[in-house]
Amino acid sequence: MGTIGELGEFGLIGLLTRRLPRGPDVRLGPGDDAAVVAAPDGRAVATTDLLVEGRHFRRDWSGPYDIGRKAAAQNLADVVAMGARPTALLVGFAAPLTTDAAWAEGLYDGLADECRAAGASVAGGDVVGADAITLAVTALGDLGGRPPLTRSGARPGDVVAVRGRLGWSAAGLALLEEGRDGPAVLIGAHRRPEPPYAAGAEARAAGATALLDVSDGLVQDLGHIAASSGVRIDLDSSAVPVPDVLGPGGLRHALTGGEDHAFAGTFPAEAVLPSSWSPVGVVAEGTGVLVDGREPGRGGWDHFRA
Numbered sequence: 001m002g003t004i005g006e007l008g009e010f011g012l013i014g015l016l017t018r019r020l021p022r023g024p025d026v027r028l029g030p031g032d033d034a035a036v037v038a039a040p041d042g043r044a045v046a047t048t049d050l051l052v053e054g055r056h057f058r059r060d061w062s063g064p065y066d067i068g069r070k071a072a073a074q075n076l077a078d079v080v081a082m083g084a085r086p087t088a089l090l091v092g093f094a095a096p097l098t099t100d101a102a103w104a105e106g107l108y109d110g111l112a113d114e115c116r117a118a119g120a121s122v123a124g125g126d127v128v129g130a131d132a133i134t135l136a137v138t139a140l141g142d143l144g145g146r147p148p149l150t151r152s153g154a155r156p157g158d159v160v161a162v163r164g165r166l167g168w169s170a171a172g173l174a175l176l177e178e179g180r181d182g183p184a185v186l187i188g189a190h191r192r193p194e195p196p197y198a199a200g201a202e203a204r205a206a207g208a209t210a211l212l213d214v215s216d217g218l219v220q221d222l223g224h225i226a227a228s229s230g231v232r233i234d235l236d237s238s239a240v241p242v243p244d245v246l247g248p249g250g251l252r253h254a255l256t257g258g259e260d261h262a263f264a265g266t267f268p269a270e271a272v273l274p275s276s277w278s279p280v281g282v283v284a285e286g287t288g289v290l291v292d293g294r295e296p297g298r299g300g301w302d303h304f305r306a
């Protein structure tokens with residue numbers, strides 16, 4: 001099939017957009033100057049996350065399909081973490097002109113399939129030639145007339161609970177860095193996170209006071225809720241789910257590993273949570289996050305430190 005450089009800009013756009021089914025909220029696009037996306041609530045949730053080759057993924061560690069799934073998941077999870085329903089994605093795709101067109105097709109199949117899993121679709125984007133592959137993904141969502149689930153609503157006395165895998169992606173990344181090829185379930189978790197998209201609706205139904213997706217590490221991300229809400233979060237490490245497959249470093253990965261896009265929220269003490277949620281701590285007066293009553297060490301992903 002050749003390279004994306006041989007296809008040219010409009011040949012590539014045609015190749016990619018042919019792979020994109022139109023989801024229920026997209027009224028127009030891709031193909032015109034802009035997409036038209038339904039916003040029945042009158043307010044759109046909007047979020048964007050960049051993925052840069054070498055920093056967020058490596059082409060020798062992940063195939064194009066999984067990179068597409070991950071790029072979509074990272075953004076769809078942010079929409080769900082606002083308590084909104086994902087409606088559409090806009091995808092900026094920068095790549096060397098020597099990139100195989102088949103690689104780009106695989107990427108777009110991954111984007112399309114992850115969107116479908118969350119009820120959304122890719123409504124548009126942009127392509128440019130560049131030295132390294134970069135994906136700039138913007139996701140839109142619909143609140144359905146309800147208030148957003150922010151980071152700032154946690155109150156002393158609330159329960160902290162998590163839903164989804166924690167530390168799996170970090171454990172998989174550590175294996176890839178060591179040149180190992182298993183356990184496959186961990187490497188697979190790194191290549192393709194599986195955010196439990198139902199968590200947004202579940203959290204809302206249970207009366208969540210704050211919600212976010214864990215992209216940088218549980219302790220670090222709960223720190224955002226603590227700071228935004230003006231509270232302290234007391235985490236009980238023995239309550240954090242750490243399956244045996246995570247190995248000896250399991251708890252560290254679960255507390256500091258990002259990229260699984262689990263959801264962490266705070267709930268009134270009397271809230272009834274589905275069994276898929278694990279209570280892991282409580283909200284108190286004060287600042288910061290304590291793990292088992294102590295200040296945690298450094299940990300969690302920081303682009304400007306890594």
Ligand SMILES: Nc1ncnc2c1ncn2[C@@H]1O[C@H](COP(=O)(O)OP(=O)(O)O)[C@@H](O)[C@H]1O
Pocket residue numbers: 048049078215
């Ligand atoms: N370059 C930027 N310009 C404006 N706002 C930004 C920029 N980078 C990050 N933000 C905002 O800062 C907040 C935290 O960003 P980030 O840590 O990337 O959030 P998340 O983990 O949810 O993706 C978000 O509200 C984001 O929109």
Ligand SMILES: Cc1ncc(C[n+]2csc(CCOP(=O)(O)OP(=O)(O)O)c2C)c(N)n1
Pocket residue numbers: 049050054055056057058074173215216257258259301303
């Ligand atoms: C090649 C490679 N090196 C390191 C990592 C680890 N890593 C990259 S970004 C990141 C954190 C999440 O990404 P970020 O851009 O911070 O997303 P956001 O918090 O904005 O949602 C982690 C753990 C990786 N996925 N791939």
Ligand SMILES: [Mg+2]
Pocket residue numbers: 048049
């Ligand atoms: Mg971000």
Ligand SMILES: [Mg+2]
Pocket residue numbers: 049074075078215
């Ligand atoms: Mg994010």
Ligand SMILES: [Mg+2]
Pocket residue numbers: 215216301
């Ligand atoms: Mg981050």
